[in-house]
Amino acid sequence: MNKLSRRGFLGFVSSAGVFGFLPTTVSTAAEPVRKMALNAGRIQFEPFQLPKKKELDLSPAAWIWYPAERILPNSFFHFRRVIQIGKAIKSAKGWILGESRYLLFLNGQRIQYGPAPADPRYSEADPVDFSKELKVGENVIGATIVYFGFGDGAWPVGKAGFIFYLELEFEDGQNELLVSDEKWSVQQAKSWPAGKYKRWYLRALQEEFDNRLYPMGWNDSGFQEDRTWKKAKVFSRDGNKTALSSSISDYLYDSGGNRNTQLRRRSVPMILEKNIATLRLKEAHTIHWNSNIEEYFDFKTENSFEMGEILEGFSEQSSIWVFEAPKDVNQSLVLSFALEEQVIGWPFFTVECSEGTVIEMMVQQGHELLKNGGPALINNNFNSWTRFICKGGENKLMTFDFESVKWIQLHIHKAIGAIKISNVGLLRRVYDFPFQPLLQTSHSGFNKLLSACINTVWNNSHETIVDCVGRERQQYSGDIGHIVHALHFGFGESRLPHRFVDTYSQGITLDGFFMDSWPAYDRLNRLAQRQLDLTPWGVLLDHSVGFCFDCWHHYLYTGKKEDLEEAFPRLLRFYQLIKNSIAEDGLLPVENLGVNAIWMDTDSYKATRDKQCAYNLYVAAMLKQALSTLAGEFGLLDLQKEMLDLSYHLAQKVEEKFFLPGENILIVNLPWIKEDGEMRTCERSLAHWVLGGFVPESAKATVLKELTSRPSRLGRCYPANVIWPYWTLAALGNTEVIIQDFDQRWTPMLSVRENNTIQEHWHAEKDTQNQLSHAGIAPFFAAYMCFAGIQVLQPGGTLIQVRPQLATLEQLQLTYHTSQGPVEFDCRGKRGKRKLRLKLPLGVQAHLILPEKDKLPKGARQIGSPDKGLVAFFLEGGKDWEFDVLFV
16 A cells, blocks of 8 residues: 655546546446455554645734633624824735634724634634725724634634734835734623523524614724723734634633644635615514513513514505504514525614614514414524614614524514614625526426525535525535535536535544534534433534545546645545444444434435445445545555445445345345335435446346336435435436426425525425525536536546436526536427537537437547447537437
8 A cells, every 4th residue: 555645645646547426327237346355454644734835824913802811602892903004005915813703894894704614723814905995094993803602503612812914015115014913902892792692502693782882983083992992912922823722711612722723814705795675574563572572582481472463554665664663561563574585694774763672683584474374473493583772863783693584574672652664684695606607498497496506505605515504504515515516517616615625624533534514513512412322413424425525526626636635634534434334244334323323314214224225335436436536546556446345345245235136126124124014215325326336237227217206115315415316317317307306396395486595305384493595406416417417527627428318308508617618508409309519618528428319420429339329429629519419
């Protein structure tokens, strides 16, 4: 076995030829079983040396904070620095990082929000550019920073801290440096109560904001500091390390000072912020309270209120609404606003009211109006409320943290006289993608699904790749990592997948499994809970398997081995865990795993043991198609062979245990069939059997029948993973059933009809904790990968395969982004008379796969028959190909 240093593997020349990550065709027979010859020794791991090229050293900037011995959770602080500019500025650029979240101002104007969620050991500072905003004279730089303290879905652990670095270059050529140090002023922000409890398990901040206590103008010129402002204290002068290495107290976690940290540059663009002012007032009504209102929001006490009256006489499309406050002190006013689609961002509104008026702003993804039988309050979605306490007169209010929003409800109480509401809107967060998808079909339902998929990507892909922002905001691999495909070929985006590969890989334990959701608090906390059997939710090993696929796919699309500099050695550690986990029967177990667990579409199975068939084939396919190919790419040829041997060993053991000759298919509960009294199959096991290239030729027809007839015994995937059977159907030559599935299960989705998003499960209800913007964008993948049949064959995108299967679609037009440039695909007409246009950029060659009945395209060269009934043609790059396709 080759023994490489952590850095050494990057110097190896690729041994790869042509690869396919998901076969569009299947070999005519299963490959012969290889004798497993696993190396008995462990892979040798050297101490991990953090790559210097990623380090950002902001010295002489220091980590500063409020001069105190204890920092309460959910505490806010204002930092300010007054600077005098005496001459013209050419540029003013630098970096900022505030833990846990910051809001940066310059001369009273909002500049940006950050930072990106990160492993606290490798936090990323955000770029700052004041070149156009700084003026000659007095300028004030302000930053409001909240320290979560509690674990959060986007903040696993850490310490408080603020670091700032700005390099000023003047028109006359002189330079000046402004850094965080003892010269900065800091105030504990009294408008937010320090130590406020968590919103829920995975949301740290339950915001309560008292506008009466906010020091107006503190971040602008002319403000006079009082005795509540103190000089900042330096807690660390290591400008190349993160706040975790500082001496600041961390009394909740008692985490100590980790000296092996590295401050880094932000690796993705800053999030764009766009105003949306299309909210409509859908309903106004009153509530009569039977108990204390604050108690209800603290505890959600049952039977706390009764419905009052529904108010009429307002225009929902107005921009200003005026209501009289209820005269009864036990009554409150409720206003329900709705957006046209679900988005992610900061809700805001303006209110003119009496001093002390209290407004709870609640957000929800799906709501039924009270007049239609819905609930009076939408406080039913993970305590998603923010409390504002108003000063007398005008209040311009916005949440500090961003929310997942379709509905905004304002619950108003303790008001006297007129209440004037205006400027209700949302500042939307959107990633700065290089391209937006160009995608169109002849099927109206399919087009609606594609629109919902694109909006879902906008909602779920910011600085991290998450399943749902309304509930967790955590970065996942596994079924969520499929979005890597969409980002690359749909949006032409490689920076965010690269950041995903790095940040997710950092959450690996000493045992060799990945933390499942990282950087986030959830699975970190589960480690302790599982030891005491306090939860069924462990670290999901199948997501670690999926992450190996994610790394391979990112490399396949980009061809950049350097992007796996940190991740690949960690994948090898995970491989060691797989080797060490094989049981006496030659298979990987799925039960009694300690802190780990196997999720794998858990609703598809009646018993955990039924997942063993699918899980072992999943691992086998990953080893064959992802990890072994990566090992070969990095020159580890002995290890590549070992991984392939293990892959075929697992597949063979699966067939020995779960293949039923009489049915000619895998029965996932075959060993326990008498006890269960029934046969069970599942989409995941059949998909990995086929896509991994393990299925015998004689079983293909049986698999296709099982996936198309869908008997009751078939355990089916939830939306985020249904792409596995879709890929399998395309590989077996039947995409028509995918369109049928769109019509039957996808277009009727509540989220598609009302939110322009894709929900988490097949069935969803309003006013619940159902997630109506998740990550199940299988229709988007299917357009490119199943119907257009495009896949990258060679790392870097220099060779692709195109196997169009339009089924009943009469038009499919899309742009597929590769690292070499965009591929334009346009196929129109009915089956038997279609025109296909394929425009290839320079540097991209293609294998076009057509039914053998189709004639040779003019100018193309036939290169073989990849499977029965199919023929392959070679197409040169840099050309605009057009030809008839009759049987596609």
